[in-house]
Amino acid sequence: xxxxxxxxxxxLFVASSLFVADRAHAQADDAGFARLYREAQSAxxxxxxxxxxxxxxxxxxxxxxxxEVHATLxxxxxxxxxxxxxxxxxxTARKLxxxxxxxxxxxxxSLAESGNFREALPGLEKAYRSASDPEQKRQAGLELxxxxxxxxxxxxxxxxxxxxxxxxxxxxxVLYNAGKILGNSAYLTMxxxxxxxxxxxxxxxxxxxxxxxxxxxxxxxxxxxxILERDPHRVNIxxxxxxxFLAQWQSTHAAEDLTNAAAEFALEIEDDPANxxxxxxxxxxxxxxxQQVAAQQLYESAIKYYPDFEEAEVGLGGILLDEEKAPLAxxxxxxxxxxxPQDEVAWYRLAQVEHALGxxxxxxxxxxxxxxxxxxxxxxxxxxxxxxxxxxxxxxGVEAPTP
Numbered sequence: 001x002x003x004x005x006x007x008x009x010x011x012l013f014v015a016s017s018l019f020v021a022d023r024a025h026a027q028a029d030d031a032g033f034a035r036l037y038r039e040a041q042s043a044x045x046x047x048x049x050x051x052x053x054x055x056x057x058x059x060x061x062x063x064x065x066x067x068e069v070h071a072t073l074x075x076x077x078x079x080x081x082x083x084x085x086x087x088x089x090x091x092t093a094r095k096l097x098x099x100x101x102x103x104x105x106x107x108x109x110s111l112a113e114s115g116n117f118r119e120a121l122p123g124l125e126k127a128y129r130s131a132s133d134p135e136q137k138r139q140a141g142l143e144l145x146x147x148x149x150x151x152x153x154x155x156x157x158x159x160x161x162x163x164x165x166x167x168x169x170x171x172x173x174v175l176y177n178a179g180k181i182l183g184n185s186a187y188l189t190m191x192x193x194x195x196x197x198x199x200x201x202x203x204x205x206x207x208x209x210x211x212x213x214x215x216x217x218x219x220x221x222x223x224x225x226x227i228l229e230r231d232p233h234r235v236n237i238x239x240x241x242x243x244x245f246l247a248q249w250q251s252t253h254a255a256e257d258l259t260n261a262a263a264e265f266a267l268e269i270e271d272d273p274a275n276x277x278x279x280x281x282x283x284x285x286x287x288x289x290x291q292q293v294a295a296q297q298l299y300e301s302a303i304k305y306y307p308d309f310e311e312a313e314v315g316l317g318g319i320l321l322d323e324e325k326a327p328l329a330x331x332x333x334x335x336x337x338x339x340x341p342q343d344e345v346a347w348y349r350l351a352q353v354e355h356a357l358g359x360x361x362x363x364x365x366x367x368x369x370x371x372x373x374x375x376x377x378x379x380x381x382x383x384x385x386x387x388x389x390x391x392x393x394x395x396x397g398v399e400a401p402t403p
Contacts, residue, residue, distance in 0.1 A: 033062055049076060067097030074106055083114040105136065109143050117150045128160075138168055145177055154188070157181050201230055208240070217244045238268035239278045246281070246392060258285060276306035280391050283315060295319055310339035314346045314394045321349060326356035337369075344373035345394040 040055030053076045059069045074089035090107045093100055108123030124144040131137035141164045148157035161178035168174040194203045208223030224241050227234055242264030249257035265282035268275050283298035299316035302309050313336040320329035330353050336346035347370035354363035 033059065036062070049080065052076065053080075065096060067093040067100050070096065071100055071103060071106075074103075074110070078106060078110050078113070081113075083110045086110040087114065105131070105140060109140070112143050112147050117147045121147055121151070134167075138164070138171070138174065141167075142173065142177060145181060149181060154185055158185050201227060201234075204230075212240070212244060212247075215247075217248050220244050233271050235272045236268070236275065238264045238271065239275060239281075242268065242278070242281060261285065273301075274305045276302040276309055276312065277391050279305075280309065280312050280315065283312075284392060287315070287319060292319060292323060296323075308339055310336050310343065310346070311391055311394055313339065314343065314349060317346075317349050317353070318394065321353055321356070324356070326353045329353050330357065337366075341369075342373060343394075344370050345396055347373065348396055 036055055036059055040052050040059065043049075043052035043055060053073065056069055056073045056076065059066065060073065063069075070089045070093035074086045074093060077083070077086035077089060087107065087110045090103055090110065094103050094107070104123050105127040108120045108127055111117075111120035112124060121144075124140055124147055127140040128137060128144050131140055141160060145157055145160050145164065148154075148160060158181060161174075161181045164174050165178045190206055193206060196202075204223055204227050208220050208227065211217075211220035211223055221241055221244050224237050224244075227237050242261040245257045245261035245264065248254075249261070262282060262285045265278045265285070268278040269282065272278070279298045279302040283295045283302065286292075286298060287295035296316065296319045299312050299319060302312040303316065306312070313332045317329040317333035317336065320326070320332070329349075333346055333350040333353055336343060337350060340346065347366050351363050351366035351370060354360075354366055
């Protein structure tokens with residue numbers, strides 16, 4: 001049973017307990033009612049829901065005017081999938097005592113589970129907005145997302161699961177539902193793209209990116225080249241092709257792949273000199289080929305067009321360090337640690353620069369930051385660098401073959 005519903009049932013039980021206690025003190029002939037109620041509550045505490053339900057049904061027959069009994073029965077029926085009975089009981093409880101907590105949310109969720117989506121919608125929206133308890137909000141949100149989906153309210157469903165995902169980042173059920181709804185939305189959007197008049201180029205781009213994300217690198221290149229046949233100067237396409245060659249090199253280690261990657265990045269820069277990513281990738285290849293001057297110029301170009309390019313700052317700092325220009329490397333590496341404090345390569349190179357400058361204390365601090373990151377970042381290091389739009393991360397002591 002969802003935790004939100006557990007909390008709701010607990011509130012109803014508390015209200016019922018207080019009511020029965022007052023009633024038993026007020027009238028001596030209510031002793032039998034109070035005794036049966038205690039037995040019902042004991043059964044609930046022991047997890048004997050069937051015994052508890054039987055007892056509460058007997059209490060309902062003894063006195064149909066007790067709202068708390070109807071509400072507790074409604075919660076028990078909801079828990080065990082008897083949603084129509086839950087609706088009936090909660091509506092009776094509302095007539096008897098409209099102020100009893102949790103009734104509106106319980107009714108809305110029971111309506112949703114019974115397939116009465118439109119009737120459930122207003123109450124679920126209110127329950128989600130007003131819930132202060134995180135678990136109640138979570139349960140109302142999940143139920144509301146399902147109702148939005150059933151009513152084809154795709155935009156609201158997507159907005160809701162994004163909010164749920166932000167609130168419950170590590171909740172598997174929330175993540176599953178968010179992925180399902182957002183994935184379906186993406187699928188429908190792409191289907192519309194492939195059917196849209198004049199959308200063939202964009203459809204080709206989507207196909208190419210899909211191939212690339214699945215590691216089908218030759219198919220991705222073929223699709224990207226089809227785009228260039230239609231639009232030879234389409235920006236970012238040569239860059240994408242270059243990235244596929246870099247990815248291929250990871251498995252082949254063939255010098256030809258790096259040569260092809262460098263050629264594609266150079267073509268991208270010819271068409272779009274402001275493409276900082278292409279400049280950065282080509283800089284790395286030029287550096288590994290021993291072309292220090294060209295690499296430095298390319299890193300500087302990347303930073304010129306994208307001033308917050310942390311990886312380019314790290315790369316430029318590394319080049320200047322290799323050229324024994326530690327004073328010039330220092331500001332670039334310091335800025336890199338500000339832009340992305342979790343980048344261990346930036347801290348490592350900063351420690352090297354501080355050592356070259358003779359600042360032992362600064363070197364010690366930078367090295368400590370590096371070691372702290374290194375100790376627990378093996379699985380997540382440079383995790384932000386995984387999408388197609390991101391660049392190859394800087395590495396420590398790893399050299400690639402020259403193109």
